[in-house]
Amino acid sequence: ARQAMLFEEFLEQELRDGRAVVEFKPGPRTLLVHGHCHQKSMGLLAPTLALLARIPQVTITDLDAGCCGMAGSFGYLRDHYEVSRLIGERRLFPAARAANHETAIVASGTSCRHQVKDFTGRIAVHPAVLLRDHLRGPAAGL
Numbered sequence: 134a135r136q137a138m139l140f141e142e143f144l145e146q147e148l149r150d151g152r153a154v155v156e157f158k159p160g161p162r163t164l165l166v167h168g169h170c171h172q173k174s175m176g177l178l179a180p181t182l183a184l185l186a187r188i189p190q191v192t193i194t195d196l197d198a199g200c201c202g203m204a205g206s207f208g209y210l211r212d213h214y215e216v217s218r219l220i221g222e223r224r225l226f227p228a229a230r231a232a233n234h235e236t237a238i239v240a241s242g243t244s245c246r247h248q249v250k251d252f253t254g255r256i257a258v259h260p261a262v263l264l265r266d267h268l269r270g271p272a273a274g275l
Contacts, residue, residue: 201220
């Protein structure tokens with residue numbers, strides 16, 4: 134268990150320590166990042182933000198939006214639907230709606246990405262997907 138880490142944490146550590154070399158091409162100019170609750174509670178959002186900052190010419194906004202409202206299976210229950218929606222409406226959903234369509238919305242949590250899509254119609258992507266789409270060089274063909 135001590136060796137388990139998030140993808141973003143692992144890759145950023147490998148890049149920072151020089152054990153891996155990856156280059157990224159410019160992508161969206163602006164990223165809105167919504168950290169997953171466990172990521173934030175464990176202090177693990179910083180590696181994600183550092184990794185995404187490796188995309189050239191990008192501006193990153195950490196939404197610091199709290200919970201998306203899903204909270205595991207909580208938001209799937211009919212009796213919790215309205216509470217789930219209201220939690221997301223505090224900050225996450227309005228920010229997603231207000232973002233222009235050139236702005237990428239990034240969320241590592243599966244439930245967070247579903248909440249964004251279901252309540253705003255916007256597509257949020259996992260950091261690994263965004264990074265993959267902006268690889269430069271031979272690794273880009275993988």
